[in-house]
Amino acid sequence: MNARNSYPSLLDPDESDGSGGDSSGQQGHRIIPGELDLSHKVILYLDDINVSFDGFKALNNLCLTIDAGELRCIIGPNGAGKTTMMDVITGKTRPDSGTAFFGQSIDLTRLSEPEIAHAGIGRKFQKPTIFEQHSVFENLELAMKTDKRVWRSLFACLRDEQRDRITATLRQIRLDAQADRPAGLLSHGQKQWLEIGMLLVQEPQLLLLDEPVAGMTDDETMRTAELFVSLAGKHSLVVVEHDMAFVGQLGGLVTVLHEGSVLTEGPLSVVQEDPRVIEVYLGR
Ligand code: ADP
Numbered sequence: 307m308n309a310r311n312s313y314p315s316l317l318d319p320d321e322s323d324g325s326g327g328d329s330s331g332q333q334g335h336r337i338i339p340g341e342l343d344l345s346h347k348v349i350l351y352l353d354d355i356n357v358s359f360d361g362f363k364a365l366n367n368l369c370l371t372i373d374a375g376e377l378r379c380i381i382g383p384n385g386a387g388k389t390t391m392m393d394v395i396t397g398k399t400r401p402d403s404g405t406a407f408f409g410q411s412i413d414l415t416r417l418s419e420p421e422i423a424h425a426g427i428g429r430k431f432q433k434p435t436i437f438e439q440h441s442v443f444e445n446l447e448l449a450m451k452t453d454k455r456v457w458r459s460l461f462a463c464l465r466d467e468q469r470d471r472i473t474a475t476l477r478q479i480r481l482d483a484q485a486d487r488p489a490g491l492l493s494h495g496q497k498q499w500l501e502i503g504m505l506l507v508q509e510p511q512l513l514l515l516d517e518p519v520a521g522m523t524d525d526e527t528m529r530t531a532e533l534f535v536s537l538a539g540k541h542s543l544v545v546v547e548h549d550m551a552f553v554g555q556l557g558g559l560v561t562v563l564h565e566g567s568v569l570t571e572g573p574l575s576v577v578q579e580d581p582r583v584i585e586v587y588l589g590r
């Protein structure tokens with residue numbers, strides 16, 4: 307089997323040599339992981355995004371800009387459109403209208419879900435999808451294999467590099483002592499960290515995390531905040547969360563969504579005092 311056949315437009319150097327190949331739909335731009343154009347320091351740009359479900363506007367002229375390396379929290383009441391926004395960014399839902407760019411040149415509205423994952427956007431869903439009967443290490447190994455960039459390793463000797471990446475990730479997610487344990491035996495919080503690790507081994511530039519600390523103990527929540535703070539800078543993170551203590555620990559800018567639009571944006575201390583935010587969300 308030739309893994310190159312899976313994503314020729316993204317990964318085949320013969321097709322993306324800059325001589326007129328147009329895999330992103332943007333003339334002259336190539337989509338090669340690691341070559342994201344961050345020249346304007348913006349990693350994600352959403353402008354005037356609209357999504358309707360049977361006439362109901364889940365996203366209503368949504369605008370959002372995330373800087374490279376930023377750690378952004380998204381809060382807002384249930385039904386505000388937080389998950390739909392992530393669906394748009396990852397290509398699961400096509401917006402009815404609007405602009406969505408990853409870096410300067412990758413038009414997300416023209417890529418499929420696997421192409422977007424390849425381009426460097428990783429998403430963690432609320433429910434962990436780990437392989438319980440496999441060890442923690444094997445889970446990371448499997449996640450790395452689903453990263454089609456690794457096809458190169460079939461031909462070049464990257465095995466040591468891959469192993470090192472898994473070892474480093476195990477330390478990052480604090481599961482180095484659990485590497486050989488079946489993942490099914492981990493605590494709920496550890497399973498969540500493993501799933502985050504399964505994203506990290508694929509080296510995404512932008513991580514989307516939907517309610518990552520739901521169901522965690524206070525201690526696990528605090529450690530998760532430390533992990534996210536340590537990932538910012540190298541990665542950009544967009545975190546949807548209801549736990550305000552956790553949001554405060556992350557310390558980044560907070561965007562409040564309401565009825566499919568941005569209600570306000572700022573430091574948590576400012577946003578928390580905004581009467582509109584108290585009315586639609588925090589005062590519940
Ligand atoms: P949040 O994550 O902020 O709670 P969602 O993005 O899940 O909000 O949902 C926003 C609104 O869109 C909700 O009213 C929800 O019922 C609706 N919605 C989301 N996905 C669908 C869908 N696939 N079909 C119909 N309605 C949907």
Ligand code: MG
Pocket residue numbers: 388389390
């Ligand atoms: Mg949601």
